Amino acid sequence: LNRARYLSEDWVYLLLLGSIMSLLALFMDFITENTNKFHQWAYDQADQIEVGIWRILATYGVWTMFFVVMIFLAALLTRLIAPQAIGSGIPEIKTIFRGVILKEYLTMRTMLAKFVGLTLTIGCGLPLGKEGPLVHMSSVVASQLSRLVHSFQGIYENESRSSEMLAAGCAVGVACTFSAPIGGVLFSIEVTSVFFAVRNYWRGFFAAGCAATISRVVTTLLKDPELDFNAQFQTRFPTGKAFTLQEFPIFAMMGFVLGIVGAAFIVVHRNIVLFLRRNDIAKMLFQRYWMIYPILISFLFGTITYPEALGQFMAGRKKFTSTVPDLFNNCIWSNTTYGETCSETVTNSWTGLSHENSIFISLVVFQIVFFFLSIICSTLPIPAGMFISAFVLGAAFGRTIGEIVAICLDGEIESGGKMQSLYPGVYAVIGAAALAGAITHTVSVCVIVFEVTGQIITLLPIMISVIIAVTVCSYLQPSIYDSVIRIKH
Amino acid sequence: LNRARYLSEDWVYLLLLGSIMSLLALFMDFITENTNKFHQWAYDQADQIEVGIWRILATYGVWTMFFVVMIFLAALLTRLIAPQAIGSGIPEIKTIFRGVILKEYLTMRTMLAKFVGLTLTIGCGLPLGKEGPLVHMSSVVASQLSRLVHSFQGIYENESRSSEMLAAGCAVGVACTFSAPIGGVLFSIEVTSVFFAVRNYWRGFFAAGCAATISRVVTTLLKDPELDFNAQFQTRFPTGKAFTLQEFPIFAMMGFVLGIVGAAFIVVHRNIVLFLRRNDIAKMLFQRYWMIYPILISFLFGTITYPEALGQFMAGRKKFTSTVPDLFNNCIWSNTTYGETCSETVTNSWTGLSHENSIFISLVVFQIVFFFLSIICSTLPIPAGMFISAFVLGAAFGRTIGEIVAICLDGEIESGGKMQSLYPGVYAVIGAAALAGAITHTVSVCVIVFEVTGQIITLLPIMISVIIAVTVCSYLQPSIYDSVIRIKH
Known part of the structure; x- marks a missing residue:
């Protein structure tokens, strides 16, 4: 009987964990979607001013001030509520898994700070992700729920059990970020564990499955009655005809290059963090006038991405992550004789204001600028993940290679005697996976x-x-999470 | 330097492991495909005899004798070369992973017996799989390769390392069975390990990836120049429109029922095995006249599946696993007003010789007969896996439920105000996954x-x-592998 009770409690616990996190994630998505829409709307309003100079000033103001205000608020609230919420959270969870007690990282206060800060950050469209923070939040929920159960049932309290629950929490966090329940379980195991007890495997699966299902049901009921079960970045490559064996060496080379790029990303990130920590001016800035840094960086970010100046070379009107559907698109951006041509909506953002830029300029500028911007933004004192930065940068890299191949081969590739269309979108998906x-x-x-x-x-x-x-x-550098752990300790 | 050598050896080792196994699996596929073709050809020849009674005798003889001869050979050779090759192999590998030394299970002799026996078994189309045996074979290759490396480099010899390699071996085995590299890695972890060292995760991935790639390259070069990257049982459900939220309760119920069916499968299997072991007549049969049992069972199998008698009620002309594409098909077998109708080729095998049977009779007879036949066949003294039996039975169950739903709803289902076609194939896929x-x-x-x-x-x-x-x-019964371990020890 006791065992049955123990197990049924487990189920309820995991169901609760999944439900709470999926509802939180949905709520966050709802807010961030609307703030992003608001930003677009305000920008469009400013854009309608007729006198040239005022129009530029107004659009620039609206564009930039939005970032400054949101990031200022995010930094302020995070600092006031709980500074433990700063950053990704995965390094801390990893540390906790290794047996170090970081109690203040698993409180409701941290959770609140993380939620508020993250919503503001994602809501303004900085090139930062929610994966790490959601893992952190989910772990807090798991640990708090654990405590709740334990307070009723002292006998069940033990170390290994709460670590099992924490593992399920991580899985739910990743699952909620991408609605990727299975990948979430595996990713959280790989990132956090050294030895993994296979017997706990199902916990993660069940909790993540609950989260994904509830998220789907709620979306259907509240938002989108015409439900279609599409993935977040649904691709539509033709089955069996999306790539050929001849392209495999290119894919392998992409993996190799992106491995090096990934290592460079980690090195640059570490050096910037260490510079900010050791440099005297930076030190002063962080300790006494800590507000200046977020304002400065968000102002810089707004200025660089301002769509009428530099922004036109990097799909500036689009928020960082909303470039992904373009990058994964079936069509070929460059005009090739064969292969699918793109609709106007796809190419518009990538060819500048009056379609005068080459897509390669946009793609390269996009990659270089966001390589550094996403690293710099991740040093801000706000909750922020870095997975999606790598994902998008990798996708842009892949799209670039794919477009080059498409131009070289004029949009077609031979496969078993027949010609078939080339899909640069496949390269983008591969690039995204490889860099992440x-x-x-x-x-x-x-x-x-x-x-x-x-x-x-x-x-x-x-x-x-x-x-x-x-x-x-891995030969060149520790993972970004291990790198952060090493910097901190 | 030593470390670099150690690591580069690892890579070569895993590459070799993947290559050898994928080539072996391809070779086996090539032989079994041709023996199956030969059986069909011989049957067709016999079918052309004009005098009724001779035709029936000849077709019956060809149909049944083929099974008897192949299984007799399989049993004989397995016994002569290495009786350790009998059965699935996964229970033994699991035992080895738990630290028990079963040396004779990892010899080249066992490997040879497994290969020959399995080729003959699969080649005649018994409802048995190659998953377990391929895992076993792959583990042998891994362990033998380990020994080869160790004989040069005594310093590297250690317990944990050879267990890591064995784990990679298992992953490759599953990966080769279904060309499912990722699922293979995860499945082999779940089945064999209790605690899993995450640091070894990549080994399985790399080896399984190599196996899948080499298998693909070889197929392209030797067999199918017009390569399309289709999966083994490629489905073609429309993205986002294959199922609706309303069907989720049915899917959940299917999971519940198939959980019970799975437990029943395990119980029946155990009782039959124990009966054969304890019953006096059966004991005598197995010990003194061990040849009688395989001949008897294969004769029985041939008689039951003979296409012109009972076989017409269970798609008898098709080999057990080749029913899967029918079961996963997009169309609706029963004639509904809406939804996709089937091509003749799909329905032909399921409606009897002159299309007079209801598809439900075929589906139900198929499930009942193969539930018992696949259990009985798995008690034969030959190498045989049971994963695919559950997979196909589950698919047939799912198709049945799907067809019932399709008839009730006349082939259509409402989703967000619009009507869309119903896909019983989705039910079949779900059923296959759930029972397996x-x-x-x-x-x-x-x-x-x-x-x-x-x-x-x-x-x-x-x-x-x-x-x-x-x-x-899991609440009702141990897994089929654990059940076999308990029976044996």
């Missing part, structure tokens, strides 16, 4: 990518380039 | 199913019913 895998040192990114794109036909290319990228990057 | 998950107690069957069908859009339904099926079955 490289900086996190996880091969389970493959599964996340399948779930995020809703297609598994790119199985082999993704696996090959992820394995190569992860291997190359 | 139930008997093996593994949730990673989900990933295998995504890879095997080449589609991941059925993520949520599959996850839900697999989790339910696994949970229900």
Whole structure:
């Protein structure tokens, strides 16, 4: 009887964990979607001013001030509520898993700070992700729920059990970020554990499954009655005809290069963090006038991405993550004789205000600028993940390679005697997986990518380039999470 | 330097492991395909005899004798070369992983017996799989390769290392069976390990990735120049429109029922095995006249499946596993007003010789007969896996439920105000995953199913019913592998 009670409690616990997190994630999505819309709307309003100079001043003001205000608020609230909420959270969870007690990281206060800060950060569209923070939040929920159960039932309290629950919490966190329940379980195991008790495998699965299901049901009921089960970044490559064996060496090379890029990302990130920590001016800035840094950086970010100046070279009107559907698109951006041509809506953002820029300029500028911007933004004192930065940068890299190949081959490739269309979108998906895998040192990114794109036909290319990228990057550098742990301790 | 050498050896080792196994699996596929073709050809020849009674005698003889001869040979050779090759192999590997030394199970002799026996078994189309045996073979290759490396480099010899390599071996085995590299890694972890060292995760991935890639390259070069990257049982459900939220309760119920069916499968299997072991007549049969049992059973199998008698009620002309594409098909077998109708080729095998049987009779007879036949066949003294039996039975169950729903709703279902076609194939995929998950107690069957069908859009339904099926079955019974271990020891 006791065992049955113990087990049924487990189920309820995991169901609760999944439900709470999926509702929180949905609520956050709802807010961030609307703040982003508001930003677009305000910008469009300012854009309608007729006198040239005023129009530019107004749009620039609206564009930039939005970032400054949101980030200022995020930094302020995070600092006031709980400074433990700053950053990704995965390094801390990893530390907790290794047996170090970081109690203040698992309080409701931290959770609140993380939620508020993250919502503001994502809501303004900085190139930062919610993955790490959601893992952190989910772990807090798991640990608080644990305590709740324990306070009734003292006998069940034990170390290993609460660590099991924490593991399920991590899985739910990743699952909620991408609606990728299976990839979430695997990713959280790879990132946090050294030894993994297979017997607890189902916990993560069940909790993540609950989260995904509830999220789907709520979306259907509240928002989108015409439900179609599309993935977050649904791709539509044709089954069996999306790539050929001849492209495999290119995919492998991409994995190799992105492994090195991933290592560079980690090195640059570490050096910037260490510089900010050791440099005298930076030190003063952080300790006495800590408000200046977020304001400065968000102002800089707004200025650089302002769509009428530099922003036109990097799809500036689009928020960082909303470039992904473009990058994963079936069509070929460059005008090739064969292959699918793009609709206006896709190419518009990437060819500048009056379509005069080459897409390659946009793609390269986009990659260089956001490589540094996403690293710099991640040093802000706000909750912020870095997985999605790598994902988008990798996708842009892949799209670039794919477009080059498409131009070289004029949009077609031979496969078994027949010609078939080339898909630069496949390259983008592979690039996204490879770079995200490289900086996190996880091969389970493959599964996340399948779930995020809703297609598994790119199985082999993704696996090959992820394995190569992860291997190359692990030889060169520790993972981004281990790097942060080393900086901190 | 030493470390670099150590690591580079690892890579070569895993590459070799993947290559050898994928080539072996391809070779086996090549032979079994041709023996199956030969059987069909011989049957067709016999079918052309004009005198009625002779035709029936000849077809019956060809149909049945083929099974008898092949199984007799398989049993004879397995016994002569190495009786350790009998059965699945996964229970033994699991035992080895728990630290028990079963040296004779990892010799080249066992490997040879397994290969020959399995080729003959699969070549005649008995309802048995190659998953377990391939895992076993792959473990032998891993362990032999280990020994080879160790004989040069005594310093590297250690217990944990050879167990790491064995784990990679298991992963490759599953990966080769279904060309499911990721699912293979996860399945082998879940089945064999209790605690899993995450640091070794990449080994399995790399080896399985190599196996899948080499298998693909060789197929392209030797066999199919017009390569399309289709999965083994590629499904073609429309993205986002294959199922609706209203069907989720049915999917959950299916998971529940299949969990119980899985437990029943395990109980029946155990009781038959124990009966054969304890009954006096059976004992005598096995010890003194061990040849009688395989001949008897294969004769019985041939008689029951003979296409012109009972076989017409269970798609008798088709080999057991080649029914899967029918079961996963997009169309609706029963004639509904809406929804996709089937091509003749699909319905032909399921409606009897002159299309007079209801498809439900065929489906139900198929399930009942093969439930028992696949259990009985798995008690034969030959190498044989049981995963695919559960997979196909589950698919047939799912198709049955799907067809019932289709008839009730006349082939259409409402989703967000619009009507859309119903897909009984989705039910079949879910059923296959749930029953295979139930008997093996593994949730990673989900990933295998995504890879095997080449589609991941059925993520949520599959996850839900697999989790339910696994949970229900684990409450009722140990997994089929643990059950075999308990019987043996």
